[in-house]
Amino acid sequence: MKRSQVCRDPGQSSYFKGPSNLLLPVNMPTLDAPEERRRKFKYRGKDVSLRRQQRMAVSLELRKAKKDEQTLKRRNITSFCPDTPSEKTAKGVAVSLTLGEIIKGVNSSDPVLCFQATQTARKMLSQEKNPPLKLVIEAGLIPRMVEFLKSSLYPCLQFEAAWALTNIASGTSEQTRAVVEGGAIQPLIELLSSSNVAVCEQAVWALGNIAGDGPEFRDNVITSNAIPHLLALISPTLPITFLRNITWTLSNLCRNKNPYPCDTAVKQILPALLHLLQHQDSEVLSDACWALSYLTDGSNKRIGQVVNTGVLPRLVVLMTSSELNVLTPSLRTVGNIVTGTDEQTQMAIDAGMLNVLPQLLQHNKPSIQKEAAWALSNVAAGPCHHIQQLLAYDVLPPLVALLKNAAEKRSEKENLCLLIEELGGIDRIEALQLHENRQIGQSALNIIEKHFGEVSDLGAWRSIRGSWWGSSAEGHPAGAWAVACGR
Numbered sequence: 001m002k003r004s005q006v007c008r009d010p011g012q013s014s015y016f017k018g019p020s021n022l023l024l025p026v027n028m029p030t031l032d033a034p035e036e037r038r039r040k041f042k043y044r045g046k047d048v049s050l051r052r053q054q055r056m057a058v059s060l061e062l063r064k065a066k067k068d069e070q071t072l073k074r075r076n077i078t079s080f081c082p083d084t085p086s087e088k089t090a091k092g093v094a095v096s097l098t099l100g101e102i103i104k105g106v107n108s109s110d111p112v113l114c115f116q117a118t119q120t121a122r123k124m125l126s127q128e129k130n131p132p133l134k135l136v137i138e139a140g141l142i143p144r145m146v147e148f149l150k151s152s153l154y155p156c157l158q159f160e161a162a163w164a165l166t167n168i169a170s171g172t173s174e175q176t177r178a179v180v181e182g183g184a185i186q187p188l189i190e191l192l193s194s195s196n197v198a199v200c201e202q203a204v205w206a207l208g209n210i211a212g213d214g215p216e217f218r219d220n221v222i223t224s225n226a227i228p229h230l231l232a233l234i235s236p237t238l239p240i241t242f243l244r245n246i247t248w249t250l251s252n253l254c255r256n257k258n259p260y261p262c263d264t265a266v267k268q269i270l271p272a273l274l275h276l277l278q279h280q281d282s283e284v285l286s287d288a289c290w291a292l293s294y295l296t297d298g299s300n301k302r303i304g305q306v307v308n309t310g311v312l313p314r315l316v317v318l319m320t321s322s323e324l325n326v327l328t329p330s331l332r333t334v335g336n337i338v339t340g341t342d343e344q345t346q347m348a349i350d351a352g353m354l355n356v357l358p359q360l361l362q363h364n365k366p367s368i369q370k371e372a373a374w375a376l377s378n379v380a381a382g383p384c385h386h387i388q389q390l391l392a393y394d395v396l397p398p399l400v401a402l403l404k405n406a407a408e409k410r411s412e413k414e415n416l417c418l419l420i421e422e423l424g425g426i427d428r429i430e431a432l433q434l435h436e437n438r439q440i441g442q443s444a445l446n447i448i449e450k451h452f453g454e455v456s457d458l459g460a461w462r463s464i465r466g467s468w469w470g471s472s473a474e475g476h477p478a479g480a481w482a483v484a485c486g487r
Contacts, residue, residue: 002347002433008207016278023358027406031091035130036386037295051434052055052319055203068312070119073168074205074208074209074248075126075131075166075167075170075171076425077124088125096120097117097120098425099135099139101117102117102120102121102139102141103139103140104117105118105120106118106119106141106144107122107183107429109143111153111154112298113150114144114148114157114158115154115156115157115484118145118148118160118161118164119160121136121141121145121164122160122161122163122164122167125164125167125168126163126167131167133167133171136164137168137178139369141164142165142168142178142179142182142184143182143183144344145161145165145182145184146161146165146182146183146187147182148160148161149161149165149184149187149188149191150187150190152194155194155196155199158191158194158196158199158422159198159199159202160201162199162203162205162206162372163190165179165188165206166202166205166206166209169184169206169209169210169213170209172253173213173214174326176210176213176217177217179206179210179219179394179413180210181334182205183223184210184300185207185210185221185226188203188206188207188210188224188225188227188231189203189207189221189224191203192204192226192229192230192232192233193229197239197242197337197388199265199342200233200242201239201241201242201245202244204230204233204245204246204249205245207221207230207244207249208248208249208252209441210248211252211255212252213392214256215256215257215259216253218253218256218261219259219262221253222253222261222262223266226267226270227250227253227265227269227416230249230250231268231269232244232279233246234272234275235247235274240281240284243276243279243281243284244281244283244284244287245388247276247283247287247288247291248283248287249283249288250269250272250273250287250291251286251287251288251291251294253265253269254269254291254292254294254295255291255294256268256294257298260298260302261295263305266295266302266305269291269306270295270305270306271309272310273292273311274309274310274314275289275312275313276288277289277315277318278313278314280327282321282323282325283325285318285321285323285326286326287323288328288334288430289315289318289326289329289330289333290329290332292306292329292331292333293329293332293336294337296333296334296336296337296340300340300341300344302338303336303337303340303341303344304334304340304341306337306338307337307344307347312334312337312351312353313332313351313352315333315334315352316334316348316352316353316355316356317353319329319334319353319356319360320356320359323410324365324368326445327360327368330365330417331360331368331371331372331375334348334353334369334370335371335373335374335375335378335441338353338375338378338379341380342382342383342386345378345379345382345386346386348379349379349386349389353375353379354389354390354393354395355441357372357375357376357395358393358394358398358399359375360372361395361398361399361402362375362401362402363400369402371397373402375397376390376395376399417451426448429444429447429448430444430448432444433445433448434442
């Protein structure tokens, strides 16, 4: 996945005289045009059932887009902060250039002019609202910026060029492709060996955005031999922001299917992930767990690659974390593992999974309850001795309580949601997402997500489960639960 970057107080950086890095999620992308959104939010003339289905589909689509954007793309957004000494001319006057002057400066043979032009372009690309990614690409600046990555005598120029390319690569797939086809991957990998820590970290960030775009560019980064260079950077003395960036980039190299990352890459990364799981920082732990969740979302062979590292006991410990960003991916990973063979499921049980899952059924987050129930259902789909172990850990009472209470809560909330829908309230709330005031638009989206999205999620989850809940096919849990419940 990709991410953006923000400039913070330069005094916080001990290793580079210039902007340092702070991770902020980029805003959810808007649809291409207001008319397109209006078409999706208009329901006049349609029956209630169809309206509800479309509302659910749109709500899920918006949340998926927002989730993907937050996780995949990280752009470096310039906040309001004083210019650093390197951002001023000798007379103390801040540099400000037009696009034409930027193009001329970037193509100059004078490194000072190149730096000033590249830095101005980087600032344009780093603004929070409407960064001109397309404009910069069409101006033909990428090839020169790629050349600047190779300017080892001018680390400030390398840094600005890497930062600009990071933000371009945080855009659409087409914009990321412009960076890749501009030849950026190999020079960025070479910067992983830079003696300047800030330059090196920015290169990691750029590669993370490229890899996060999808399997094609992920594999381009892998085949360019980036992984050994990334792993070589991990050390106990590394600044925590840098380690977070490395972990996040490694997780993007584990992400995406069709195809999965190659076995060689997985074997290279797994020991590092095992090491990073021992860290105390929640962001490092979160991205390491997400990486493992991607690697276990597949065949039994892929699950085996992870399980055979001996990682399960640590994952079970992390399932008890009070940090939701750690609990969610660790639970997801263990849930993936118990979709594997009976032997792999038994290894999860032996690691203590059944000590934790009953507690998670009572978690205050419905998403955690659903993940825990999903994991338990896959244990119940196994042989009789797995079911006996479920009974021994007294899993049924909290599961029955969850089912009983969640039916009650769902009924109350759904009735209220239907009443609001029948009165035209949802139409009005969704229309407010188009409001010119950005806060009102975001508030409208938050209301849809919080009060209507949960119904959609639960409905979708139940419909998926309904395709096999109650089935007697091999590997399906209905028969197991029937035995467990004495039916």
